[in-house]
Amino acid sequence: MNEDILQINSIKKSFVRNIVNIIGKEENERFFIIDDLDLQIPRGKITALIGGNGAGKTTLFNIISGFLSPDSGDIMYQAENKQMSVIGLLPYKITRLGIGRMFQDDHIFHDMSVLDNMLLADADDFGEFPFISIIYNKKNKIIERERIEKANSIFKELFGEDNPFWKKRDDPAKSLSYGQQRLLGLARLFMGNYDLVLLDEPTAGVNPQIINQILIIIRSMVEEKGVAVFLIEHNMKVVLDLADFCSFMSHGKITAFGTPDDVIGDDEVRRIYLGV
Amino acid sequence: MLLQLLVNGLIIGSIYSIVALGYALIYNTTRIFHIAYASIYMFSSYMLLSFYRNLNIPFIISFIIAIGLTILLSILIEILVYRPLNKKRSSLNVIMISSIGVMIIIINMIAIFYGNETKILNPNISKSISIGNIIITYTQLAQFIVSLILIFIFLIFLKYTKFGIKTRAMRDDSILCKVFGMDINRMRLMFFMLSAFFAAVGSGLVAYDVGMDPYVGMPMLLIAVVALIIGGVGRFEAPILGGFIIGILQSLAVWAFSSRWQDAVTFILLILFLLLRPQGLLGEKKRAV
Amino acid sequence: MNYIFHIIIIINIYIILTVSTNLLVGMANLISLAQAAFYGFGAYLGVLALMILKLPMIPTIFFVMFFTALLSLIIAFPSLRLKGDYFILATLGFQLIVFTILYNWVSVTRGPYGIPGIPAPKLIGIIPISGIIPFLILSSILAGFVIFIFYKLVHSPFGRVLKGLRDDEIAVKSLGRNVTKYKILTFAISSAFIGIAGFIYASYVTYIDPTSFNLDEAIFILAAVLIGGTGNIKGPVVGAVFVVILPELLRFVGFPDSIAANLRQIVYGLALIILMRYRPQGIAGEYKLQ
Numbered sequence: 001m002n003e004d005i006l007q008i009n010s011i012k013k014s015f016v017r018n019i020v021n022i023i024g025k026e027e028n029e030r031f032f033i034i035d036d037l038d039l040q041i042p043r044g045k046i047t048a049l050i051g052g053n054g055a056g057k058t059t060l061f062n063i064i065s066g067f068l069s070p071d072s073g074d075i076m077y078q079a080e081n082k083q084m085s086v087i088g089l090l091p092y093k094i095t096r097l098g099i100g101r102m103f104q105d106d107h108i109f110h111d112m113s114v115l116d117n118m119l120l121a122d123a124d125d126f127g128e129f130p131f132i133s134i135i136y137n138k139k140n141k142i143i144e145r146e147r148i149e150k151a152n153s154i155f156k157e158l159f160g161e162d163n164p165f166w167k168k169r170d171d172p173a174k175s176l177s178y179g180q181q182r183l184l185g186l187a188r189l190f191m192g193n194y195d196l197v198l199l200d201e202p203t204a205g206v207n208p209q210i211i212n213q214i215l216i217i218i219r220s221m222v223e224e225k226g227v228a229v230f231l232i233e234h235n236m237k238v239v240l241d242l243a244d245f246c247s248f249m250s251h252g253k254i255t256a257f258g259t260p261d262d263v264i265g266d267d268e269v270r271r272i273y274l275g276v
Numbered sequence: 277m278l279l280q281l282l283v284n285g286l287i288i289g290s291i292y293s294i295v296a297l298g299y300a301l302i303y304n305t306t307r308i309f310h311i312a313y314a315s316i317y318m319f320s321s322y323m324l325l326s327f328y329r330n331l332n333i334p335f336i337i338s339f340i341i342a343i344g345l346t347i348l349l350s351i352l353i354e355i356l357v358y359r360p361l362n363k364k365r366s367s368l369n370v371i372m373i374s375s376i377g378v379m380i381i382i383i384n385m386i387a388i389f390y391g392n393e394t395k396i397l398n399p400n401i402s403k404s405i406s407i408g409n410i411i412i413t414y415t416q417l418a419q420f421i422v423s424l425i426l427i428f429i430f431l432i433f434l435k436y437t438k439f440g441i442k443t444r445a446m447r448d449d450s451i452l453c454k455v456f457g458m459d460i461n462r463m464r465l466m467f468f469m470l471s472a473f474f475a476a477v478g479s480g481l482v483a484y485d486v487g488m489d490p491y492v493g494m495p496m497l498l499i500a501v502v503a504l505i506i507g508g509v510g511r512f513e514a515p516i517l518g519g520f521i522i523g524i525l526q527s528l529a530v531w532a533f534s535s536r537w538q539d540a541v542t543f544i545l546l547i548l549f550l551l552l553r554p555q556g557l558l559g560e561k562k563r564a565v
Numbered sequence: 566m567n568y569i570f571h572i573i574i575i576i577n578i579y580i581i582l583t584v585s586t587n588l589l590v591g592m593a594n595l596i597s598l599a600q601a602a603f604y605g606f607g608a609y610l611g612v613l614a615l616m617i618l619k620l621p622m623i624p625t626i627f628f629v630m631f632f633t634a635l636l637s638l639i640i641a642f643p644s645l646r647l648k649g650d651y652f653i654l655a656t657l658g659f660q661l662i663v664f665t666i667l668y669n670w671v672s673v674t675r676g677p678y679g680i681p682g683i684p685a686p687k688l689i690g691i692i693p694i695s696g697i698i699p700f701l702i703l704s705s706i707l708a709g710f711v712i713f714i715f716y717k718l719v720h721s722p723f724g725r726v727l728k729g730l731r732d733d734e735i736a737v738k739s740l741g742r743n744v745t746k747y748k749i750l751t752f753a754i755s756s757a758f759i760g761i762a763g764f765i766y767a768s769y770v771t772y773i774d775p776t777s778f779n780l781d782e783a784i785f786i787l788a789a790v791l792i793g794g795t796g797n798i799k800g801p802v803v804g805a806v807f808v809v810i811l812p813e814l815l816r817f818v819g820f821p822d823s824i825a826a827n828l829r830q831i832v833y834g835l836a837l838i839i840l841m842r843y844r845p846q847g848i849a850g851e852y853k854l855q
Contacts, residue, residue, distance in 0.1 A: 065739060067735070067738075090738075090743070091738040092738050092741050092742055092744065095738075095739055096741045101739045103736075107733050107739070109728070109729055109732040109733055110733075111732050112725075112729065112732055116725055116728070116729075119722075119725060120725055120726065120729050120740060120742075121740050123741070125741070125742065126722075127723070128722040128725070128726050128742070128747075129750075130718060130750055130751075131718070131723075133717075133722055133723065140721075144722070188740075192740070192741065307650075309650055309653070357838060360842060361841070361842065364842075366841070366845070367854060368649065368650070369596055369649075369854050370841045370845050371841075372596075372653075373791060373837055373841050374837060374838050376788075376837060377833075377835065377836070377838040377841070378838065379834070380788075381830075381834035381835060381838075383830075384827040384828070384830040384834070385827075385831065387827045388824055388828070494780070498661070505654070537665075539665060540665045540669075543661045543662045546655075547655065547658045547659070550643075550647060550655050550658070551643045551644075554651060
């Protein structure tokens with residue numbers, strides 16, 4: 001079985017900007033945000049992706065999870081027994097293959113209840129086809145109950161017996177604090193069946209206590225479920241603390257890869273990114 | 277016969293162009309689906325009716341008054357309906373529905389005061405000139421010439437004046453524009469004024485030709501929207517091109533089938549472009565999905 | 566008394582229209598202007614089933630539902646790929662095309678001349694349903710059934726997906742749900758039931774012509790949903806009652822018929838503006854339009 005869960009090969013992505021410049025002339029300019037990027041993500045380990053703002057990290061994530069198409073290049077995903085390309089697949093298909101995602105701006109369902117947020121994240125979508133839940137009434141009731149139990153046990157496991165999430169399960173998600181919303185975004189990933197999870201700046205904007213909780217949760221994902229984690233981070237302490245591997249992105253490529261100590265200690269990285 | 281129809285199409289196409297321009301001035305800059313534009317268009321015809329036919333004021337003066345009142349109406353709509361919603365950061369859907377509400381109110385008030393029947397501005401048969409086998413009425417001539425002049429002036433204004441540049445900039449990013457100090461609210465007012473101006477002129481020219489009823493605005497709005505889509509949203513040359521294309525294609529439809537299917541041309545163009553080329557003829561391949 | 570029964574029948578028809586439209590507009594946040602096209606299509610299909618195929622009532626209902634849903638797929642597949650404004654435009658174009666065809670294809674639909682003498686639908690092929698009381702019962706049963714079905718749908722996992730759709734489409738996609746599939750299903754279900762309303766209308770009034778199913782009617786149905794309230798079941802019901810009762814009240818107060826029609830439109834227009842400004846979820850709805 002292949003050691004790597006994801007093989008990113010020669011990905012290129014460019015955008016065309018159409019702007020009205022200061023003297024009123026319109027012009028087009030094409031720039032490559034990702035310029036021939038290669039990277040291997042190891043299975044069952046935590047790999048960090050660091051780089052300056054606007055370096056293209058989120059763009060890379062968008063390409064992996066199917067929200068953007070690259071200009072050229074390929075991404076091979078090692079599912080069960082076979083390797084397959086994820087390029088050209090719709091996002092929902094890529095998720096079903098086992099690649100989960102947490103976005104930089106949450107994308108939780110703010111107007112839905114905390115519990116509904118978890119239920120809609122369930123790997124099993126039985127009953128979601130219209131009328132099925134009405135026709136198979138009894139089976140639907142059983143499965144719904146199981147889903148709710150699953151959400152409850154995830155909350156308990158991650159946040160303890162007396163957690164605010166289960167207490168607020170019928171309240172709209174927007175009534176949670178910002179940090180709690182981020183935790184919810186992570187927690188719902190446990191409802192699915194993933195072999196690889198993409199986390200985009202999971203600790204951004206939250207206080208140190210929540211950061212700790214996030215670290216514990218991510219470790220639990222890896223250790224207990226064997227999930228590979230690929231995460232974008234700006235917080236170097238988190239990277240050093242958590243990640244097994246670290247990759248540095250600049251000028252549209254991966255210019256350094258190794259253990260966090262190696263990469264963060266690298267002179268070039270320190271010069272470009274950390275400004276040291 | 278075909279040539280006559282094509283000429284007719286070209287001439288009515290020029291009217292479509294300026295009406296479409298008026299609509300584009302709102303949509304390109306504010307992204308508002310300005311459905312009330314249909315009633316602003318229709319309003320001008322009825323104001324012209326009141327001053328010209330009912331009060332017997334000379335045509336040019338009546339026209340100017342009608343244009344002025346229409347501009348006033350447009351400004352009122354922006355100040356009373358759109359701006360408060362904008363301040364509340366309402367979604368575009370909410371604004372569009374309010375626009376529908378405005379349109380319903382204006383159309384029905386006109387219907388109450390003037391009645392639902394078709395009204396005529398010019399009871400006489402218009403004089404005409406003939407070029408070869410082609411007959412062009414004086415009214416059509418006026419439509420064509422006025423429209424072309426307006427289009428020409430607008431294009432110059434767009435490319436070479438400071439305001440024109442700001443307009444094109446707002447098309448791209450109105451938040452950025454605010455940062456650079458452009459007074460958004462004042463610019464919006466100007467857009468609503470200009471937009472109403474184009475609609476009012478087109479409306480008067482058409483009403484003098486074929487008369488009016490409270491519902492003439494809707495097909496015009498649709499043509500404006502389709503012209504924008506055909507030409508390509510974002511560029512102001514687009515509705516101009518789109519207007520002429522629709523005018524000519526409609527004439528072809530009359531020639532090939534019958535006048536009954538004239539309107540169908542507009543709808544079919546709409547669907548075709550939405551499905552096959554949503555960026556329009558002049559637009560770039562942007563993702564509409 | 567008959568008059569009141571008649572009003573109730575019309576309310577029932579509009580309840581079916583608004584509750585169905587709400588699935589698309591209020592639950593999935595897909596504002597559409599095509600409802601009158603499906604309403605009219607259902608009516609003409611119903612006529613086809615009753616007058617030419619001579620089907621009994623229950624098969625007619627299934628016939629209308631099935632083919633109206635099929636028609637909706639023709640517009641759904643292409644237009645659901647389109648974003649926001651463009652989607653509404655596509656539904657608008659579709660509405661207008663259907664109307665133009667109904668109006669101009671005189672050899673099939675008799676166009677503006679309309680179709681008179683629509684026969685009574687026959688329950689189990691024998692018992693004709695015609696007249697006020699039978700239609701009162703039929704329309705009430707169907708309206709009640711629609712309310713029941715849609716209530717179940719809204720509170721099912723499917724309803725949860727729709728709520729997710731209108732809240733954050735990207736999140737739904739990233740959780741492994743095929744957003745396009747659910748939008749298409751919503752469109753189909755919504756239009757199937759709108760078609761039934763068309764069938765009831767046609768067999769009750771026994772005469773139809775395309776002008777009952779034009780763009781004005783589409784806007785009218787949409788306004789009813791928006792005013793009554795979006796996102797739940799009681800909102801559309803309130804909306805249906807409101808838009809049917811209001812003109813009757815106006816007539817009561819004494820406005821001449823000619824002005825009453827325009828006046829009630831003005832009330833709807835005002836209601837839309839005021840609601841969008843101060844209460845975008847409508848009178849009794851629970852979802853504020855995004």
